[in-house]
Amino acid sequence: MTYSAAAVFQPESLNESIPGMTQDTNGQNFNLEAISRYVEPVPSHLPGSAVIDIFNQDPGLSAVPVIDHDEVVGLLTRKRVFLNFSRQFGHAVYARRPVSRLMITSPLVVDAMTPIDELSRKVLTEAPSALEDGFIIMQGNSYHGIGNSMGILRLGMAQAERKTQELAEAKEAAEHANAAKSRFLANMSHELRTPLNAIIGFSEMISTETFGPHVVSVYKEYAEDINTSGRLLLDIINDILDMSKIEAGHFKIEVQNLDMTPIIHNAVRLIMERASQKGISLIVDMPPDLAEVRADNRAMRQIFLNLLSNAVKFSNPGSAVTIKVRQVAGKIRISVCDQGIGIPAKMLAKITEPFMQVENELTRKEQGTGLGQPIVVSLAERMNATFELDSEFGVGTVASLTVDRAH
Ligand SMILES: Nc1ncnc2c1ncn2[C@@H]1O[C@H](COP(=O)(O)OP(=O)(O)OP(=O)(O)O)[C@@H](O)[C@H]1O
Ligand SMILES: [Mg+2]
Numbered sequence: 535m536t537y538s539a540a541a542v543f544q545p546e547s548l549n550e551s552i553p554g555m556t557q558d559t560n561g562q563n564f565n566l567e568a569i570s571r572y573v574e575p576v577p578s579h580l581p582g583s584a585v586i587d588i589f590n591q592d593p594g595l596s597a598v599p600v601i602d603h604d605e606v607v608g609l610l611t612r613k614r615v616f617l618n619f620s621r622q623f624g625h626a627v628y629a630r631r632p633v634s635r636l637m638i639t640s641p642l643v644v645d646a647m648t649p650i651d652e653l654s655r656k657v658l659t660e661a662p663s664a665l666e667d668g669f670i671i672m673q674g675n676s677y678h679g680i681g682n683s684m685g686i687l688r689l690g691m692a693q694a695e696r697k698t699q700e701l702a703e704a705k706e707a708a709e710h711a712n713a714a715k716s717r718f719l720a721n722m723s724h725e726l727r728t729p730l731n732a733i734i735g736f737s738e739m740i741s742t743e744t745f746g747p748h749v750v751s752v753y754k755e756y757a758e759d760i761n762t763s764g765r766l767l768l769d770i771i772n773d774i775l776d777m778s779k780i781e782a783g784h785f786k787i788e789v790q791n792l793d794m795t796p797i798i799h800n801a802v803r804l805i806m807e808r809a810s811q812k813g814i815s816l817i818v819d820m821p822p823d824l825a826e827v828r829a830d831n832r833a834m835r836q837i838f839l840n841l842l843s844n845a846v847k848f849s850n851p852g853s854a855v856t857i858k859v860r861q862v863a864g865k866i867r868i869s870v871c872d873q874g875i876g877i878p879a880k881m882l883a884k885i886t887e888p889f890m891q892v893e894n895e896l897t898r899k900e901q902g903t904g905l906g907q908p909i910v911v912s913l914a915e916r917m918n919a920t921f922e923l924d925s926e927f928g929v930g931t932v933a934s935l936t937v938d939r940a941h
Contacts, residue, residue: 537575537599537677539606539670543656545648564693566653567646569685570671570678575599578607582628582636585610586619596682597668600637606677608637611667642669646678650689657686716782723775730768737761766901773905776836777888780912787833787916791826791940794834794868798857801838805846813851816842820859826940827866833913840906841870841933847900848931849874861939869934877925885923886911910935 545565576585578600589595589612600608615636618624628636642664644653657664668682739745741757748754779785802816809816827834838857845855853873860867877885877892884890889904907923914921914935925931 535604536675537601537604537606538675539643539672539677541643542672542675543642543644543648545645545652564650564689564696565647566644566650566671566681566685566689567673567678568692569681569689570646571681571685572679573598575601575606575677576610576633578602578634578637579632581630582615582619582633583630585615585633585636586629589615597680599670599677599680600633601677602634606643606670606672608634608639609641609667609670609680610637613666614638638663638667641667644669644671644681646671646673650686650693654686654690713782716778719774719778720782720784723771723778726771727768727775730764730771734761734764734768737764769901770903770905773903773909776909777905777912780909780916785833785913785916787830787913789828789830789917792829792831792834793824793826794859794866795820795824797831797834798838798859798868800835801842802857804839805842808843809846809855812846812849814846814849815854816846817854817856819856821861824859825861825866828938828940829917829919830913833917837910837913837935838868838870840910841935844906844933845870845872845874845931847902848872862936864939865936866939867934867936869932871930871932873930876927876929876931877923878927882923882925 573595576588576598585598588598596612598610599606600610610633618628618636642657642661644656648656657669661669665683665686668680671678671681737757737760740748741754741761743754776785798818798820802818806816842855842857849855849872855873856869856871858869858871860869875894881890881892885892886907888908890907891902891904910933911921917937919938920936922934922936923931924934
């Protein structure tokens with residue numbers, strides 16, 4: 535015998551008729567079939583006393599559906615039935631009268647394929663009384679069983695557990711893939727460096743005419759070009775290697791007491807030539823009695839080289855780049871300030887992502903891959919230092935690193 539219902543709440547996923555929509559990737563069902571309990575419906579003309587007997591025989595029974603001409607027309611809940619019978623004259627009034635007088639006439643009716651999240655949404659927004667009364671579950675046009683709030687909770691929890699597990703697995707897979715990518719980049723960079731060193735070394739020998747002068751002078755120029763390009767390529771490869779090493783956790787960070795003075799002067803020395811070619815003055819502004827910091831030597835050297843290189847690269851000829859060092863509340867803050875082209879506000883947050891560059895004439899003209907900043911950010915993170923980038927488009931940029939003072 536099958537019973538139908540007038541209006542059944544159909545899940546959206548069924549309307550779209552996508553098979554497997556209500557299943558997770560492991561094929562586990564999170565629809566209402568799992569929590570449906572078949573309870574034999576009673577006819578609407580059954581006397582009230584009979585339904586009291588049904589509830590008394592099964593203490594775990596929370597509700598009984600009511601049918602009329604094979605159609606589910608209501609729901610008798612234990613609470614409602616017993617409440618009415620326990621009232622004064624309740625027994626006299628309801629014992630012989632049909633159960634239709636006691637039933638909830640428009641209970642929530644849902645399809646068994648409804649996913650649990652869809653049902654929860656429906657109950658919360660449209661049918662909160664179903665939490666107390668329970669609801670009727672249909673399979674297509676036939677009565678399937680009843681469900682209650684315990685079932686919703688149980689299924690919701692099972693689904694949440696499954697989703698948490700799936701997320702953990704996805705995260706692990708992503709980390710695995712990321713580690714593989716970093717390994718690949720590190721290997722590739724390593725393999726590229728070896729032939730490149732030969733290209734750089736030999737082109738230098740050819741351009742400097744180590745074994746005698748060239749008969750055709752243009753060969754000297756070509757060799758110089760090969761050398762310059764080779765060095766540029768090597769810089770890029772070294773950056774990629776550094777970035778992948780940092781990401782893969784192979785860039786060893788050793789935090790120790792460090793005197794910043796030689797590190798800053800060394801970075802300035804290395805950048806000096808590039809700066810003077812553009813007529814940019816480099817100013818170092820730091821207290822003479824600067825305390826030591828807690829940082830990694832190699833990381834600090836790389837950070838200031840990258841920051842100074844950017845400051846000079848993106849500054850206009852004739853301007854100044856200042857390295858300002860200040861002691862602030864147990865920390866030391868080192869800022870590289872320039873009066874250059876600045877970074878547009880909407881790009882500022884993105885610029886620390888690998889390969890991000892602001893598209894403009896200067897960046898197109900200048901060399902670079904967009905790895906300098908990301909390397910700074912990753913190294914600062916690994917040392918527990920704070921890196922901040924402030925910039926005003928057309929005015930200048932201040933890149934600051936704040937590190938702990940040594941005790
Ligand atoms: N001081 C600065 N002034 C203006 N723009 C800057 C400054 N520093 C960085 N930028 C912008 O941020 C982008 C990313 O900087 P990043 O150092 O990562 O890459 P790059 O200098 O272009 O290349 P690489 O450092 O790999 O040689 C730059 O291309 C530039 O658009
Ligand atoms: Mg750079």
